Amino acid sequence: MIGPSRVAELDMPAAGIETGAARPAQSYWNESWERLRANRIGIAAGLLIVLFALIAIMAPLFSFALTHYQPQTINLDETFIRPGLRHLLGTDELGRDTLTRLIWGARVSLGVAFLTVAMSLSVGTTVGMVAGYYGGWTDDVLMRLVDTVLAIPAIFLFILMSILFRPNAFTLAAIVASVGWGSVARLVRGEVLSVKQRDFILATRSIGARDARLMVRHLLPNVLPVLIVAASLGVGQIILIEAALDFLGLGIQPPTPSWGNMLTNAQSYFFRSGFLVAFPGLTIFVTVLASNIFGNAVRDAFDPRLKS
Amino acid sequence: MTQPLLEVQDLHTVFSTKDGLVKAVDGVSFELNPGETLGIVGESGCGKSVTALSIMRLQRPGRIVGGKVMFKGQDMTRISEYEMREIRGREIAMIFQDPMTSLNPVYRVGWQVAEPTRLHHGWDAKRALASAVNMLGRVGIPSAAARARDYPHQFSGGMRQRVMIAMGLTTTPQVLIADEPTTALDVTIQAQILDLLRHVNREFGTATILITHNLGVVAGMCQRLMVMYAGKIVEAGPTADVFANPKHPYTWSLLRSIPRLDAERHEPLKPIEGLPPNLVDLPNGCAFHPRCVFRVERCQRDVPSLLQVGDTQRAACWVTQAGTELKGA
């Protein structure tokens, strides 16, 4: 008979083997890389960015061998030429070759974007790790600072700062990064707070590892996936911001060509040539699109929270 | 013999996964008589929940690829979605494992309990709410009228499961399917909810299908019991007989892995060796044979069918069908 003895809980093992949280780091990177490689569109987009970057680096070569023009050579006899064999993408109001200027402009757009990402990440990661690791009043002070930075209407800050520093590629990157680090810091802090709770950090602490070592050797690798994702998603946005600043006349100043400042005067020449508006914008669009697609692919492949 | 209320015949439900087709329910047949309580037992992933969901045709993204579910003279796998909706929540109600997540967090409890009668019986909001409050009281929620105005997060787990049960009962369905109704609850609350289900079964005469991985729950609740393994029923019979004299090695192992207070000495528990099978890549022959201590050569080759073994039980096992008793080891 069925006695009370048998009314007891029977916990059965779940189907399949539970994969523990403490999986070896190596396999995580391999798996992520495999996932990224399997995403063909993402890889194609990434290769396009690499191609653009190569063109930017080799801009002198291209303008010498391919277009045969220099970006700042004015030729008033050949203004507003339509795209054709002599000028593949036409010329502007001063007879400068549009394609050549776009190629040189890539140096600014891509250079500033990568520089900005590097700056935002290094500052944001440091602040976020320190805030998350030490907690307490350090955390309070740093995070209020982040709140403040993120609450300033960014565009005002850009305007004032670009008046303050004569913008070149480096200062412009610094200006954009002066806002960008805030969200990175928040992200990293959140990640550090969750990693900090895990046993291995406590264990490392208990054997007396120093703070700096703990942060660099143990916290940083755990924050890295989030950083990679943030970086690859950030590039496209920063290209857009930089182009807008150039367009408003707050960024790279003429005559140095940039994709954004090539559009500054376009409005005045609408009736002469629509191409002057179309090409730089298309270039920005394609570049940002490729960065975003690649960024999404990286996120899908690397974001540990999406894994399940 | 009375006419069965619900009859499942050779039901097959599959899921397409990256690694291949998973036969979550692989030829399950059983019937449910009016007013009875039937237990379906098995490990997670054995197909017991999918069986229940398939009856309700809520198995998506899985697909029912074969078999019939006869209810009131019609095959529920063939009727239109519209007709199916008329049965769901009206004739057959279902409650789920996790009462914490099974109620919609943004609507008041009374509104949610009243929803079935409003839609199925066309009652106006006032009447439906009054009946909902009445039902909440009957399932043991104190000051039901006031609690009906609360949101789900303001209830404890046990109370939420009572709400789920009340929600199922407002339309006085003939069948109640309870999918692991107590798994997410504390032990003392579990007993209360099981009491409530017993009470509901007696008072409303609702036939109940109780799905659980907990043999103890079945022992106190169900007249009949089915044990599922890898999408198939491996043993079925009256609960008392199955417990006293299991006819399938899997059931036998399950029972031996339960701690017993009346054990003669301090015997160690005997967990089942090995892991549950991978449903994409089932072993040949009997799916249980890699973990089976009684296996014979034939088990690795041929799939046994569910046949009468002994007076009251049926089992899908070459060993017991050949007359061998399950003992020792």
Place this chain on the structure above:
Amino acid sequence: MLAKYVARRFFASIVVVLGVTLITLVLMDRTRGTYVPGIDLNPALRPEDIARLRADLGLDRPFYLWYLTWIWGVVHGDFGRSMIDGSTVMSHILDRLPNTLELTGTAIIIGIIVSVPLGVIGALRRGSKTDHSLTVVSVAGFAVPQFWMGLMLILIFSVTLEQHGLPWLPSSGAFSAFAGGDILDRIQHLALPATVLSFFYMSTWSRFIRSSMLEVLSQDYIRTARAKGMSERRVVYLHGLRNALIPLITLIGLELPGLVSGGLVVEVVFGWPGIGKLAFERALQYDYTTVMGVTFFATLLVIAGNLLADLLYGVLDPRIRYG
């Protein structure tokens, strides 16, 4: 409890507002110091005139004193006068704010009206051709520079149409001086800039609704609703959408600061007399008081947006309690 929560948020906000305005002032001070706006325009000014102007504008004092004076004024509801045209900063803001609200408000409303159904369709038909096309459009929407989209729309709908003698849309301003700004005229002026702004919102929000909806549809309570025999429509819209919209509220709340700074580029391209354009022009001219005033308002909007989003969240999601 709610009042206490709002109060705490309010005090935290004061810190942020002080921080933001102080940073703005320090930046302006570092930039141009005691520069008097418009001073280059009048070569006849003698050094003593300039000194007097500085004293009048308070620019002879160190920036922290200037700041304290400014704060004192703000506390008393006085935002000072523009250093360029002498009219009150408040009148400038009140003059421009309605235009900005008109533009951004329209864009947000269009954005919601379009993105919610698109997001739901994407979620319901996940993996279909419709879903893929929606994804493509939305990914493209993220990548279009707003100012360029504005320029292209002007090129197509104003310039080209006009060149071909077809009816065309105005490319600049909020209304035409001679038409007197009747409703139709205002709508025509609004059409292009609102399209650009709302396109951005659409691409962001429709993706967001899609993923939010997908997550909600996989929840247990959706299965419960189906098990109760609810129609698919009722399951999706009544049980699903209500939950899926909650996080969108936060997103829209966070978009409120865009009222000022997000729309700035669009306002500049379309010559829209809004508050963003005002700030842009005045910052270039070192009109300290106006910039400080607009910054103050913009920051208030950020904070109000966050707070509003949180409160609405609480209304829509009964689980949220303010502690």
